[in-house]
Amino acid sequence: MTSDTSSAPSWSAPRSVPVSILTGFLGAGKTTLLNRLIGDPWLSDAALIINEFGDVGIDHLLVERSADGVIELSDGCLCCTVRGELVDTLADLMDRMQTGRIRPFSRVVIETTGLADPVPVMQSVIGHPALGQSYRLEGLVSVVDAVNGLATLEAHEEARRQVAVADTLVISKISLAANTEALRARLSALNPLARVVDAE
Template structure:
């Protein structure tokens, strides 16, 4: 049988990135023996015929079209059917689900299908998003296609393919650019990527058998686990700039549409303030919020952290951990946004903590904000 909730991995990447090639290689690993694979048949045969024959109950091929829009309802039905087949014994074991999207897909609707369905959220949990990036054409795709930019921005793992036919300078530049877009994601080359590297990206770390907040928030990759002072005590935006010309990628104006906001507050906050922060953020600019993760120390009960995880306007049901996994408490939020206006997130977070950012031009507006009052 299965231990609910079952982890789900979304495998995405732009056209020609090599998703199917990697998936076929990974499926030969015994660690994925009890994995169901949901693929979006789009043109060429997606999975080796041999694997289909060997695991006919574990591989579900959806109809032609974009998985995350034209057959989104079918994805929900397919996941629900997996649970039914497992509970009725038609599937003996199910340890994991992998969903491969098309190259033109925005992964957000797929993530929402997993996180937002009232029944499926009890049976499945989003383990992580693995995005493949073609080392030869990746830079051009990021320049032209917003879908490619979104795929890179929401990833927990970024995998570079075709590095064997791309020159070293191009590969290094693409790695640096991807880190600017998504500083919290681990970047790997496909020949080095294995099951252990790409799966188990969630809050629970099977290696330590405990919650790993720093790893889940991507702080280890972003080098964000340091003491913040003054303005940075409230927030820090990774937008590809350092105030002195950036990281050498100023010509990638397309990338500047994506920002990663690492928001830190050392003390507890009121639950009402958190609710209002999330409601205001999602109602005003929910479509621009690509992904959000957070661990929060609540004023009402600081002994157990509150964990939140959202995609655009959809928020996974908040959960409480039984205890803090380490000595570090406080509130930490990581938000990835697209075309978010100005310092909106920083201002809103300042109101949440009742500690305005240094560069906030309108202190009076924040003082009159009901969120600031709720947070006191």
């Protein structure tokens, strides 16, 4: 028996959609970084999953607000909030794309809350049997504040975990810091394999 593909949509869903996770402790600057990335060609056909629209301040980019929580930004990005479990949000996005209710997206960027442990977020992507067929973890980016980062790392286990599991560490607010050598040494001790870049 042969399958009939005449009714298939004109686009074909990728085998697995890459997922990037953006994290960073409260006030580190991850929302500022995300705002700078919106509009970059790398995100032109991405789906952004954030915790609250108000926290990200992207209202000036909205061209449509949907009652079901998925909106389209003026640059073409899709954006939605986490409704319940992240697994449910990811599954719902994939279902919407595959049934043609939203346009295709080529990647997903998840912005976590400042106090989030990123490990459960990562496990939601790579550990869930159904999602593992649709998504693959591309990487985790953690933003660290050059001014308060060292004190934050000493005081908060969540901040240390965010750094320890990251592929890339972005140091923000460098122009406001007198010296970043001690912070860079601490980051290297926590995660010697991570790529470290300056936000500026």
